[in-house]
Amino acid sequence: MGIAVKFIDACFFIGSGLSVTFFLLLGGLVIGLTLGIILAVLRYKNIGRQLIARYISILRGTPMLLQLSLIYFAIPTLLGLQLSVLTAGIFAFGLNSSAYMAEIFRAGIESTPQGQFEAAKVLGISSLHTWKDIILPQVFRAIFPALTGEVIALLKETALIATIGGADLMRKSQVLAAEYFTYFTPLCIAGLYYYAIVLFVENLSRKLERRLDRAHH
Numbered sequence: 034m035g036i037a038v039k040f041i042d043a044c045f046f047i048g049s050g051l052s053v054t055f056f057l058l059l060g061g062l063v064i065g066l067t068l069g070i071i072l073a074v075l076r077y078k079n080i081g082r083q084l085i086a087r088y089i090s091i092l093r094g095t096p097m098l099l100q101l102s103l104i105y106f107a108i109p110t111l112l113g114l115q116l117s118v119l120t121a122g123i124f125a126f127g128l129n130s131s132a133y134m135a136e137i138f139r140a141g142i143e144s145t146p147q148g149q150f151e152a153a154k155v156l157g158i159s160s161l162h163t164w165k166d167i168i169l170p171q172v173f174r175a176i177f178p179a180l181t182g183e184v185i186a187l188l189k190e191t192a193l194i195a196t197i198g199g200a201d202l203m204r205k206s207q208v209l210a211a212e213y214f215t216y217f218t219p220l221c222i223a224g225l226y227y228y229a230i231v232l233f234v235e236n237l238s239r240k241l242e243r244r245l246d247r248a249h250h
Contacts, residue, residue, distance in 0.1 A: 040218070043209055047222050050205035054230075057122050057191040057201065062184060064127025069134025074164060076135070077142050085135070092132035097190050101125040105197050122194045130187050137179045141172035174245050181238040185231050192227075202226050 076085045092100065105121035108114075116124070145168055153163040173180075195204035206223035210216040 043219060044222055046209055047202060047205040047219060048226065050200055050202040051226065053119065053194070053199055053201040054188075054191050056119060057126055057194055057199075058184075058188050060123030061126030061130050061187050061191070064123065065130025065134045065183075065187065068127070068131035069138055070169070072131065072135035073138035073142055076139060089132040089135055092129050093136075097125070097129055098193055098196060100129055101193055101197065104128075118194065118197055118199045121197070122191070122199055126187060126190060129190070130183065133183050133186075134180075137176050137183060138172060140179075141176040142168065144175055145171055177238070177242050177245065181234065184234055184238075188230060188234070189227065 072085050072089070076082050101122065104125045105116060105118065109116050109121075149167060149171070150163065153167055158167070191201060192203040194201050195207060198204070202223045206219040209219040213219075
């Protein structure tokens with residue numbers, strides 16, 4: 034009974050880091066999606082193409098941990114600001130994700146038939162409504178599996194917040210491991226939480242994809 038109680042207590046303690054993990058995931062996702070779409074559209078329209086390509090190359094070509102450390106430790110010092118761990122994490126994960134999102138959306142936009150753009154232009158539809166109502170909905174359907182993969186990758190990357198003291202699932206498991214001098218059980222519990230969230234995301238993605246397909250047909 035004592036072992037079972039301790040295990041349940043450990044689950045609750047580590048689970049208390051879920052809120053931080055979710056905030057990082059949702060905040061990073063919002064920034065990543067928004068910037069990713071903007072960058073992909075600008076790149077397609079040949080606006081700042083080289084600058085955007087360099088931005089994407091740098092973020093994809095350097096470690097996520099390095100980017101997180103720069104935003105939390107270096108940039109605030111240079112600017113005389115102090116970011117909270119959560120704020121720094123959301124910005125770091127969001128900016129990193131935007132580079133991958135931009136490439137995903139770029140591929141989706143380039144796979145859209147050129148006739149869609151030409152037909153909208155002939156009909157006198159504004160550029161904003163062409164993208165919002167015609168192009169992007171098609172792109173979302175085409176790239177949905179890739180977007181799901183990026184969401185899952187972003188979720189797993191949020192564990193890096195533990196390196197700068199963020200009290201997420203990973204950090205909570207480390208605290209518990211240090212207290213009881215054993216890493217196996219706490220890390221397994223954290224792993225189960227992450228895996229459960231991944232399964233939830235995958236299941237939700239399949240349902241949304243089926244709904245999009247029904248709406249399309």
